[in-house]
Amino acid sequence: PTPVNEPILNYGPGSKERVLLKEALAEARSHQQDIPMYIGGKQIHTTKKGKVVPPHDHQHVLAQYSIGDKTHIQQAIDAALAAKEDWENLSWEHRAAIFLKAADLIAGKYRYKLNAATMLGQSKNAYQAEIDAACELIDFLRFNVSYMSDIYKQQPPVSPRGSWNRVEQRPLEGFVFALTPFNFTAIAANLPASAAMMGNVVVWKPADTQVYAANLLMEIFREAGLPDGVINLVYADGPETGEVIFNHPDFAGIHFTGSTKVFQEIWKTIGTNIHKYKSYPRIVGETGGKDFILVHPSAQTDIACTAIVRGAFEYQGQKCSAASRVYIAESLWPEIKKQMLRDIASFKMGGTEDFSNFINAVIDERSFDKLAKYIDQSKSDKGVEIIAGGNYDKSKGYFIEPTVLVVDDPKYTTMCEELFGPVLTVYVYVDKDFDSILEVIDTTSPYALTGALIAQDRYA
Missing domain, CATH: 3.40.605.10 (Aldehyde Dehydrogenase; Chain A, domain 1)
Incomplete structure (x- = not known):
């Protein structure tokens, strides 16, 4: 058939x-x-x-x-x-x-x-x-x-x-x-x-x-x-x-x-x-991935935002195809940031039996502890700002809030290593450096599983 x-x-x-x-x-x-x-x-x-x-x-x-x-x-x-x-x-x-x-x-x-x-x-x-x-x-x-x-x-x-x-x-x-x-x-x-x-x-x-x-x-x-x-x-x-x-x-x-x-x-x-x-x-x-999204200066901010938050946080980021590092043009960052924070704030977190919960738990305590360690480290590292999430609790379930880190260094740890959880790292690049950021993306991680380029300009 x-x-x-x-x-x-x-x-x-x-x-x-x-x-x-x-x-x-x-x-x-x-x-x-x-x-x-x-x-x-x-x-x-x-x-x-x-x-x-x-x-x-x-x-x-x-x-x-x-x-x-x-x-x-x-x-x-x-x-x-x-x-x-x-x-x-x-x-x-x-x-x-x-x-x-x-x-x-x-x-x-x-x-x-x-x-x-x-x-x-x-x-x-x-x-x-x-x-x-x-x-x-x-x-x-x-x-x-x-x-x-x-x-x-x-x-x-x-x-x-x-x-x-x-x-x-x-x-x-x-x-x-x-x-x-x-x-x-x-x-x-x-x-x-x-x-x-x-x-x-x-x-x-x-x-x-x-x-x-x-x-x-x-x-x-x-x-x-x-x-x-x-x-x-x-x-x-x-x-x-x-x-x-x-x-x-x-x-x-x-x-x-x-x-x-x-x-x-x-x-x-x-x-x-x-x-x-x-x-x-x-x-x-x-096997694994360290999947990127590259947002070109010509991108529509609403399309980029949806791709980022859904790509990163569906199933708590526990997919080898999940977005985990994002490169956003400086000119678009204020609007995308506003939309991202709005969307993330709308996510409910809890058990799967409540169908209104978009975010559920990570798979086990080992995964929880590993992710918590990365989040704790980011709180003390210079050049890292947590703009969403950053909290976690395993008293009832292995819950980690959808977390967004903004980093000054495009080679920061969470830009390079596969975390396999709801932690997204953002690097904001200068618009005119678009060509050079392609090289950064290609050399940051050994993984080459998935990636997305979001743009309206087909000649970019």
């Missing part, structure tokens, strides 16, 4: 979807789940448990989950390899049908339950959960089936007389390790699902702070007809997991989204162990 983008529900007051989502939130909070691992289709419970708490209400326990060890990682690999032959020999149309069914389940039966799990477990407001756990994930699954079909269609255009040139796409020779992040339910699902869709078998380890939604995703995949052992969901210590995975001869690839430092260590480990593997593992990853 030809894929189309899933329509976004708005959850406005009085809407049917708002009522259904509220019911799903209440149901999720009303009882504590016992979340297992899934290995070879079996639910595996252990005596060692971790807790799932809403980041915005960390005294409330949503669930406890079983934590595995090296033995469980080995069992997951064994289960994946045992499922490999039947799965890779299944026609691609049948594999596709399973994930199209999963997309339909998410679009219908499980939409509100999965959004609620994302809102509670990852502290996303209703709109952010809808565009992630529902729409983006549904699009991933449906469009990936279309892309898979396109890949299989790619065949040599010419065959010499007496022969037939053809390309056969085969899964990797071994298992794929999917290591997924906390911030997007859609990415957490897509990393194992896209590999499995192409006939691979997968060991999937989500972030500890995304377990709540990951468990529901696994239930959805199973209901959609995914055979046992194709995707094996494990929760375990990262280094312990890596020790088993990256020393296994059948390790064939990794699909990763997370921090740059972790990915660099993984790449280094795979390189060191390359002689141990039966094949050359595929390494696919997406």
